[in-house]
Each structure stands twice: as structure tokens, then as C-alpha cells.
Amino acid sequence: MAAINATASSFPPLPPLPTYELKPLPNLLPFISDFWLSIILPHVAYWVVSGIFHLIDTYDLFPQYRLHTPEEITQRNLASRWEVARDVVLEQILQVATGAFLNLTEPKQMTGSENHDVAVWAQRIRIAQRALPGLLGLVGLNARGLSEKVAMGGYPLLAGALAGGDYPFLTTELLVEGGKQAVMETVPAFATWEVVLAKLMYWVVVPGFQMWVAVAVMDTWQYFWHRAMHVNKWMYTNWHARHHRLYVPYAYGALYNHPVEGFVMDTLGAGIGYKLSFMTNRMGMLFFVTSMMKTVDDHCGYKLPWDPLQHITSNNAAYHDIHHQSWGIKSNFSQPFFTIWDRWLGTKWEGDVKLKYERTRASAAAKDEKKKLEKKEERSEVNGKANGKVKAK
Numbered sequence: 001m002a003a004i005n006a007t008a009s010s011f012p013p014l015p016p017l018p019t020y021e022l023k024p025l026p027n028l029l030p031f032i033s034d035f036w037l038s039i040i041l042p043h044v045a046y047w048v049v050s051g052i053f054h055l056i057d058t059y060d061l062f063p064q065y066r067l068h069t070p071e072e073i074t075q076r077n078l079a080s081r082w083e084v085a086r087d088v089v090l091e092q093i094l095q096v097a098t099g100a101f102l103n104l105t106e107p108k109q110m111t112g113s114e115n116h117d118v119a120v121w122a123q124r125i126r127i128a129q130r131a132l133p134g135l136l137g138l139v140g141l142n143a144r145g146l147s148e149k150v151a152m153g154g155y156p157l158l159a160g161a162l163a164g165g166d167y168p169f170l171t172t173e174l175l176v177e178g179g180k181q182a183v184m185e186t187v188p189a190f191a192t193w194e195v196v197l198a199k200l201m202y203w204v205v206v207p208g209f210q211m212w213v214a215v216a217v218m219d220t221w222q223y224f225w226h227r228a229m230h231v232n233k234w235m236y237t238n239w240h241a242r243h244h245r246l247y248v249p250y251a252y253g254a255l256y257n258h259p260v261e262g263f264v265m266d267t268l269g270a271g272i273g274y275k276l277s278f279m280t281n282r283m284g285m286l287f288f289v290t291s292m293m294k295t296v297d298d299h300c301g302y303k304l305p306w307d308p309l310q311h312i313t314s315n316n317a318a319y320h321d322i323h324h325q326s327w328g329i330k331s332n333f334s335q336p337f338f339t340i341w342d343r344w345l346g347t348k349w350e351g352d353v354k355l356k357y358e359r360t361r362a363s364a365a366a367k368d369e370k371k372k373l374e375k376k377e378e379r380s381e382v383n384g385k386a387n388g389k390v391k392a393k
Contacts, residue, residue, distance in 0.1 A: 011130055012166050014123050015188040016174065020116040025109040028282065034109065038285045039099040042292040043092050046255070049296045053251035056302070065302045067321050067357070068248045072364040073301075075371075078245040084256045087242070091255045091262040098267050099288075102274065109281050114202075121198035122190045129165030136162070157191055167191060207283055214273035214287050215337050221269035223341040227333045229261065249299040249324050266295075294336045315339045322349045327356055 027034050056062060060070070068076075133143035143162050151159035160167040172189040175182050190198075229240035239261040246253050255262060270291055274284050297309040298320040310316040315334055322328035331349040334342040342348035 011164060012168065013188055014126055015119070015172075015190050017119045017123070018115050020113045022110040022112045025111040028285075034281055034285075035100075035103050038103060038281055038288070039096055041285055042099075042288040043095070045289045046092070046292045046296055047252070049293050050252035050254075053296070053300045053302070057250060062302060062304065065304050067301050067303055067318060069361050069364060071368040072248045072361060073250065075364040075367045076247040076360070078247075079242075079253075079256065084246070084253045087257065087259075088252060088255045090259060091257055091266070094259060094263055095267050098263075098271060102271055102284075103281070106281060118195070118198045118202050119190070121201045122194045125194050125197055125201075126165045126190070129161050131164075132162060133164045157193065160191070207279070210277040210279040210283060211287060214277040214279060217273035217276050218269045218291065219334065219337050220341065221272060222265055222336070223334050225265045225269070226335065227347065229265070230330060230333070244324065244329065246299075247324055247326070249301055249321060251296050251300045254295045254299040291336060298336055313338050322353060325356070325360070328353075 025034075028037060032040075057070075136143040136146070143164070147159045147162040147166075150162060156169060157167070160170075167188070170189045170191055171186050173184050174187045176185045226240075229235045239258040242258045243256055243261070246256060255266065257266070270288060274287060277287075279287065294309055297307065298315070298317055300317050301321070303316075303318045304310060310318075315336065315338055319332055319339065320335060323332040328349050331347050332339075332342060333347050334340070339348060
């Protein structure tokens, strides 16, 4: 123990942490509180993105990128657009209530400690450098001697890192309260590279890891619930079958679910991911909005080459559309971000789908043509009867 203490005390003191004062975080937008913005924003994103795809559908702007023809939508889907919109709004009401509950369980968002928190990371980086001499010693290098040579070569910062984070030339003046009046003291300071790396950790790496955790939890939750709803006949018949009334998905049908399924699989999955990742309310907004946009995009019915949401992962509209087909319904359960569970557990669709899609298009076109002929014959028959009555008079 004494040897350990002696080793620890041989390192130079760490730069001190700055003081801070917390205050409430101002709202992101002046006309709405973050509380309500975080609840409403995902649903605004849902209808904005859905509206864009609905316009593309209505005016048939990109027929070359359609996964299905307009005839397939009318002939194969078993739910009307009104039924779809109604059920989506119902699920969104449940999501608003859940979002409000999540927000109420969160601590009040504060600001003012950011520089202090960055400095904590800078201290960790300085402490991590203390292991460098020992690691170099394992490969037969004398860290102290190497540090002196590097310093003589004109690289003092590299020399300090090699010496285990020893930067005696890095100091700053700090106002210290003591006795009757404050005095200025010279204290150790961080290197610029340490501060830059600490900011990168605080502002990019940690939030990125939190986002990854939330996505991983959400994907895992949805995969196993989704697969269970196909394996368990009762759950499929009573809950999940409603979503599969859309053999040809379209954007605003993304949340067309039974309310129980919508709450258990979608709402709870996202909420648990948010909680387990310990992300902030602002990060939560990004997570929920991105998840909502991705879900809409996965059901849009288009394979757009310039759509970024279809290229961030291989789980996209074309991938999920296979699951909505009668021949692919037991595959491609992963949603909404990655396909890793399908690949690991052998449920990813393998093989060409071109001929299958061509057959469904041809079948829908034939049914559509048949209906048109039937309607034409009905009109002719009605007109014939009307003309007969006129002649009889």
C-alpha cells in the first residue's frame, strides 16, 4: 500500500476544476416549452414526412422508384385510408400521454456546469496518461529518457504525455478565496489537446454512445415482440394482424396498429430505450423524432436513391416491404434501424424478389382491369334499362 501511495504521490497535481452555478435551461423555442415540444415534435415529424410521401403518391412523381403500383394499393390492401388515419391518431394520443409521463419523471433540465463537466473529462485524460510510462516499459522503452529526448527536439507537449502527463510549463492564474481577501495563485493548466479531446468526449462521444444504446434497446425490444406476435397465433390474430391488412404499406400507415400492439411494441420500446440510455431531454427529442421519421420512411413504398434514411442502414423501405408480403411475412422482423437480429437469428429474407413482385403487380393489374370492365358493364346495363323505359313511354 505504501508503495502504491508513493507512486501516486509522484505524479504532479491535476489542474483544478472550475466552479459553476446551475440555472434552468432556457426553452429551445421561445413560443413553446421543451416539455410540450418534446411531446409534439415527433408527431409533427410523422405527418410532415407522411404528407410529403402522400403528395409523391398522389401526383405519381417518381413512378420509377415505386415498390408497388397504384393498382396494388387499391386491390390488395384490406383497410381504407380513413381507417388507417383513425387508428394512427389513436396511437399518437397514447404516445402523447406516455411522453408526458416520461417528461414528468425527468429532473428539471439545468445548465451552467458544462465547462466543469468538460474539465472532469480533461482530468480523466490527464490521469489516463499516467499509465503510458508503464506501458512503454512493458516493451522495453524508458519513458522518462524518451520524454527528455523529445523535449530537446522541440515537442514539449508530446514529451509531457510520454512522461505520464507531466506538463510543468502549463500553468494559469486562479483567483482563490482565502481569509479576508481573494488572492491569485498559480495552478496547473490543461493542454489544448486535452481540452479539445475532452470536449469531443462530452459533446460527441458520450451523446453518440447514449443514442447507440437507445437504438440498440429499441431494436432489440421491437424485434423480439414483433417476432413473438407472428409466432403466437393469439397475439397475431388479435393484435398484429391489423397492421398486416396493409399488404402495400404507405407512409402514414406506419403506425396503423392495434392500440395494445402500438403501446407494447412501439411506444414502450422507444420509452425504455430513452430511459436506459440516460440521455437528456434534448437528446430524447432527437431520438424520438429520428425514430418516428425512420418508421414512416420504412413504410413509404419507395426505394429512393437520394433518401438518406434509406442509406444509413440496410433496414429500409425495400427491406421492410418484404415482411408485408404474404411470401415474406415470416422474415425481416427487424425494425426500425438495424438488421442485426434478423442476421444473427436466421430470419433475414434470402433470395431474389424480382419475380415475386412482378407477379403481384400483374395480378393486381388484372383484378383492376376486371373491376373496370364490370363497372362498365353495370353502367351499360343501367343505361340500357333507362333507355328501354323511355321508349316504352
